[in-house]
Amino acid sequence: MGGRLPLLAPDALDADQQKLYDALTAKMVPWANQSGFRADTADGRVIGPFNAMLRSPRISQALLALTNAEGEFTALSERVRQVVILTVGALWRADYELYAHAAVGAQAGFDAATVGALVAGEKPAALSAAESLAYDLTHRLTAQHQIPADLYGQAVATFGEKGVVDLIYLAGHYMIISGLLNTFAVPAPAPS
Structure with missing residues (x-):
């Protein structure tokens, strides 16, 4: 379900990817589950945009910060x-x-x-x-x-x-x- 990108295994991530993965699995994956859609596989690989985001973890961390700020401060x-x-x-x-x-x-x-x-x-x-x-x-x-x-x-x-x-x-x-x-x-x- 990664489309053109293979799904990255959690145990194969570098340090920056692991930091992003941890942030995604701490907040976004549980939110997805509570909202009624899947954001990970049974073996813990992230799907949707999150798998692609792991390819550029530092910029993706900034995008995730925008996601969080928008949700918290929006009018x-x-x-x-x-x-x-x-x-x-x-x-x-x-x-x-x-x-x-x-x-x-x-x-x-x-x-x-x-x-x-x-x-x-x-x-x-x-x-x-x-x-x-x-x-x-x-x-x-x-x-x-x-x-x-x-x-x-x-x-x-x-x-x-x-x-x-x-x-x-x-x-x-x-x-x-x-x-x-x-x-x-x-x-x-x-x-x-």
Whole structure:
């Protein structure tokens, strides 16, 4: 399940990889399990973007610090965050990302139809006004790379300047993750 990269065995890691692996298995793998998706194999190898991240452990440590900071300091609700993540994942067609965050989106309270629409790259009708705006802003930024003045104005009025910055950080972060997943052709695990 490493796609183009073989899964690294925990006992074959160098010191920098081991430090990153320890951080991943202490926080990200348990979070994935609690969220309803797999981030490791039965023998302890990490999957998804984490296997690729082990190839550049020092930069990946910084990316993991961004992940942690975004989760702790964001102005965005969890539901808005999942709309952003799933919108990016759908536009990138990142199978593992969609697999993982479909589970997280369901845990955030979205029904199956809403999650299914987001995964399919469609705007669900059941989104709140803020969630709908997050979809529009993320879709426009990811697909067209420009934000028109009226959409920007709506975003600032809804999320505040900090919230708009937080949304861009989140979308950009998941563009990086989706880029790793797609470059290395990382699949979603087969349903069990």
